[in-house]
Amino acid sequence: MKKSLKRLHARTLVSVVALALAAHVWAVEPFTVRDIRIEGLQRVEPGTVFASLPFRVGEQYTDEKGTAAIRALFGLGLFNDVRLEVAGNVLVVVVEERPTVAGVDFAGTREFDRDTLVKALREIGLAEGRPYDQALADRAAQELKRQYISRSLYGAEVVTTVTPIERNRVNLTFTVTEGEPARIRDIRIVGNQAFSDATLRDLLEVDTGGFLSWYTKSDRYSRVKLNASLEALRSYYLQRGFLEFRIDSTQVAIAPDKQDISITINITEGDRFVVSGVRLDGNYLGQEDEFKSLVTIRPGEPYNADQVAETIKAMTDYFGNFGYAFAQVEARPEIDRASNRVQLVLAAEPSRRAYVRRINISGNVRTRDEVIRREFRQLESSWYDSDRIRRSRDRIDRLGFFRDINIETVEVPGAPDQVDLNVAVVEKPTGSLQLTAGFSSAEKLGLGFTIRQENAFGSGNYLSLDLNTSKYNRTVAFTTIDPYFTADGVSRALEAYYRRSRPYEDQGGNYSLATMGGALRFGVPFTEVDTVYFGVGVESTEIDPGTNIPAAYLDYASRFGYRSTAVPLTLSWSRDDRDSALVPTRGRLQRLTGELGALADTRYWRTSYQIQQYLPIARDYTLAFNGEVGWGDGLGDRPFPVFKNFYAGGLGSVRGFQQGTLGPRDVTGASIGGAKKLVLNGELLTPFPGAGSDRTLRLYGFADVGNVFGDRDRVELSSLRASVGIGLAWISPLGPLRLAYAQPVRTEPGDRIQKLQFQIGTSF
Missing domain, CATH: 2.40.160.50 (membrane protein fhac: a member of the omp85/tpsb transporter family)
Structure with missing residues (x-):
C-alpha cells in the first residue's frame, strides 16, 4: 500500500506540472458548456466540486478556465488526480479521491496516554475522517517524536504503518520504540565567584538526580524547567546586590547514545552594589508622602530586585485606586562605580484616568455568570479602582470553585479613557x-x-x-x-x-x-x-x-x-x-x-x-x-x-x-x-x-x-x-x-x- 500511495503522490505531482503545459498540449477551442458531469466521486459531495469550478452550464469554456478549475480542485486537498475531458459540448470532470483516515492507533506507547497523542495529531490536521496525505503522516511522526523529546526521550523511534481497507480508506498505526529517557549527568556553572557551585545548583529545578527523582523527574531535561532554573539563578543574584548580573549563554550537550545530557551555564556576576538612596520623580498626584510610605527599598542595604519590583507594583496599584489604570513607574538606577553604590530614581507617569466599560467573564462552563459577578466590588461604568478589583479577585477565590483566576485590564480601541476587565477562571470539581x-x-x-x-x-x-x-x-x-x-x-x-x-x-x-x-x-x-x-x-x-x-x-x-x-x-x-x-x-x-x-x-x-x-x-x-x-x-x-x-x-x-x-x-x-x-x-x-x-x-x-x-x-x-x-x-x-x-x-x-x-x- 505504501508503494501505491507513493505512486499516487507522484501522479499528483505530474498532474500539477501538467497544468502549466495544459494550454499548449491539450488546447481546446472555446465552446458553450451544455452540461457538466462528474465521475469518480465516492464520499465528496458533488456540490463541493461544482462550487470550485469557474464556469457554469450555459457559459463559455476556455483553456484558461480549465486550468483554473484543475488548480482549484487540487487546492481542496481532497483529490489525488483531476482531469477534464470534453465530449461534444459536455464537460466531464474525472477525479480520484484521496483515501480517508478511518482510524489512528498507537503501539508501544507507555509514556503518554492515547488521548494526549490523538490530541497532538489532531492539532496538526491528522484525525479520523480527514483525507490521508503522506506528507501529513510524516509530520505526524515528527510531532510524536517532538512529544517524546519534551519528556527527555531522545532515542524514541516512530514507524508509520498504512493499512488500506474498503471504500478507499486507510488505518494508520504509529509504532513507537520509546527507549530510555536521557538523564542529566552533569551541570556546570562557569563564572561564579561570590557563591559556590553547590549553592547555585540547589536553586535549579533541574539536577543530576536524587532519592525523589523517580517522582519529580528533575533529572530529565526540559527547556521549560531550564528556563525556570535560569530565572531562579538570575533572581538569586539580583536579590543580593548584583545589579549587572547576566547569563551569557547556555549549552546543552547530548551524548551520542542519547542517554546522557550535560548542561553548561556561563554567567557574569558583575559588581555588588549597595543602595545609597531613593528619589521620587514625575507626577505623584501631589501625594508624595503616601507614595513614599510604599517604598520597601532600604538605603544602606544591597540592591534587591524583589524590593524594587514590590515597590513598583505597590505604587502602580495605588495609582489604580484613583482610576489611573495605565500608570507607569520606572526604576532608573544612577550608578556610582567608584564606590559601588546606586541611587534609584522612581519616575512616575500616571497617564490618563479610566473607567471600566465591561467586565467579561470566560472559562465558567458550569458556574453561572451571576455567581462570579455578585462577588465583584468593581462595577461597570465606574472609575477603575485597583483595590476594588483586588478585593473582587480575593472574594471569587474564597468561593473555592476555581483552580485559577486571572483578571486582565484591556484598553478599549478608540476610547482612551475606557478599559475592559477580562476575567478568566479555571473551574475545579466542586x-x-x-x-x-x-x-x-x-x-x-x-x-x-x-x-x-x-x-x-x-x-x-x-x-x-x-x-x-x-x-x-x-x-x-x-x-x-x-x-x-x-x-x-x-x-x-x-x-x-x-x-x-x-x-x-x-x-x-x-x-x-x-x-x-x-x-x-x-x-x-x-x-x-x-x-x-x-x-x-x-x-x-x-x-x-x-x-x-x-x-x-x-x-x-x-x-x-x-x-x-x-x-x-x-x-x-x-x-x-x-x-x-x-x-x-x-x-x-x-x-x-x-x-x-x-x-x-x-x-x-x-x-x-x-x-x-x-x-x-x-x-x-x-x-x-x-x-x-x-x-x-x-x-x-x-x-x-x-x-x-x-x-x-x-x-x-x-x-x-x-x-x-x-x-x-x-x-x-x-x-x-x-x-x-x-x-x-x-x-x-x-x-x-x-x-x-x-x-x-x-x-x-x-x-x-x-x-x-x-x-x-x-x-x-x-x-x-x-x-x-x-x-x-x-x-x-x-x-x-x-x-x-x-x-x-x-x-x-x-x-x-x-x-x-x-x-x-x-x-x-
Whole structure:
C-alpha cells in the first residue's frame, strides 16, 4: 500500500506540472458548456466540486478556465488526480479521491496516554475522517517524536504503518520504540565567584538526580524547567546586590547514545552594589508622602530586585485606586562605580484616568455568570479602582470553585479613557466525597463519608449529605446554604440531622445517645469581611440507658429525664480576610459563636471563639496558627447538659490522640468531653520536594496543645496534652487531604494514642 500511495503522490505531482503545459498540449477551442458531469466521486459531495469550478452550464469554456478549475480542485486537498475531458459540448470532470483516515492507533506507547497523542495529531490536521496525505503522516511522526523529546526521550523511534481497507480508506498505526529517557549527568556553572557551585545548583529545578527523582523527574531535561532554573539563578543574584548580573549563554550537550545530557551555564556576576538612596520623580498626584510610605527599598542595604519590583507594583496599584489604570513607574538606577553604590530614581507617569466599560467573564462552563459577578466590588461604568478589583479577585477565590483566576485590564480601541476587565477562571470539581478513617484497638477501623456539592448546579449554593457508618457513631445530616438568599448578600442555611453514638465495645456497655433536630440560620454581611449570623434550632436528645451507662449521663437523666428538648438560639460573628479559602497563605479568619438554650427543658449557654492566622515568611513558605476556646454552663439550677460538651483530640484538634478522647472520663472509662475547651495549633507549610511552587501539594510540620475540662474543673496549663509531628497536605480530586504522623510529647495514663491519622476535607 505504501508503494501505491507513493505512486499516487507522484501522479499528483505530474498532474500539477501538467497544468502549466495544459494550454499548449491539450488546447481546446472555446465552446458553450451544455452540461457538466462528474465521475469518480465516492464520499465528496458533488456540490463541493461544482462550487470550485469557474464556469457554469450555459457559459463559455476556455483553456484558461480549465486550468483554473484543475488548480482549484487540487487546492481542496481532497483529490489525488483531476482531469477534464470534453465530449461534444459536455464537460466531464474525472477525479480520484484521496483515501480517508478511518482510524489512528498507537503501539508501544507507555509514556503518554492515547488521548494526549490523538490530541497532538489532531492539532496538526491528522484525525479520523480527514483525507490521508503522506506528507501529513510524516509530520505526524515528527510531532510524536517532538512529544517524546519534551519528556527527555531522545532515542524514541516512530514507524508509520498504512493499512488500506474498503471504500478507499486507510488505518494508520504509529509504532513507537520509546527507549530510555536521557538523564542529566552533569551541570556546570562557569563564572561564579561570590557563591559556590553547590549553592547555585540547589536553586535549579533541574539536577543530576536524587532519592525523589523517580517522582519529580528533575533529572530529565526540559527547556521549560531550564528556563525556570535560569530565572531562579538570575533572581538569586539580583536579590543580593548584583545589579549587572547576566547569563551569557547556555549549552546543552547530548551524548551520542542519547542517554546522557550535560548542561553548561556561563554567567557574569558583575559588581555588588549597595543602595545609597531613593528619589521620587514625575507626577505623584501631589501625594508624595503616601507614595513614599510604599517604598520597601532600604538605603544602606544591597540592591534587591524583589524590593524594587514590590515597590513598583505597590505604587502602580495605588495609582489604580484613583482610576489611573495605565500608570507607569520606572526604576532608573544612577550608578556610582567608584564606590559601588546606586541611587534609584522612581519616575512616575500616571497617564490618563479610566473607567471600566465591561467586565467579561470566560472559562465558567458550569458556574453561572451571576455567581462570579455578585462577588465583584468593581462595577461597570465606574472609575477603575485597583483595590476594588483586588478585593473582587480575593472574594471569587474564597468561593473555592476555581483552580485559577486571572483578571486582565484591556484598553478599549478608540476610547482612551475606557478599559475592559477580562476575567478568566479555571473551574475545579466542586463535588467531593469526604472520607475519614482511624484505627484503634477499641473501635478498630472507623469509616465515615460526606457527599458534598459546594456549587450545586452552578448556582453557588452548598449541599451536603453527611453519613457515618461507624459501628459506634452513626450520623445522617443534610445541610443546604444559599449564600445570596437576598440580592444584597444575606445567606440562609438549613440543617437537619440525626446522630446516634454508642460506647466502645471494650467498655462492656450498650447504652446510646441519640440527637435529632434541625436549624435555620441567616448571615448578614456588615462589611466586606464581616458577617453576623442569627439562627434558631430545635433538637431532641434521648439517652438510652442500656448497660454500663456513664454516671454523668445517668445522673442527668435521673434528674431531668431521659429525653430532653432544646430550642437553641445562636448569634455568631465571622471575619475572613484570607487570600484563599482553599490554600491560604496570608490573612486571618475569626469566628465567635454564642448559643443560648432557654426556651425548653434544656437550659444552658455555650460560647466558642476560633482564630486562624496565616503569615507568609517566604515566597513558598507559610506559618499558620490556630486557636480555639470554648466555654459553657447551665442556667438557673440546671447543670450544663453533658450532650453539649466540647471534645478534643484527633485531626482538627490535638493530633496524635484518638478523635474526641481527651478530657474527663467517666468511671466506666468513657470519654464524655467537657464544658471548657482550649486548643492551640501551629504549622509551618513548605513546598513538597520536587513540586516547585505548587500550593496544592505541601509538607508541614506542626505542634499541637490542648484539652477539655469539666464544668467544675479549673483550666490548668499543666493538664494540657501536646504533640509534634509532620504531615502532608494535598488538594486532591476528592477534596483537601491531610495526612499526619504525630508523636505525643505530653500524655497522661489512660490517654488513647493514635499516631497516624488522615482525613479528606479538614484543616489543622
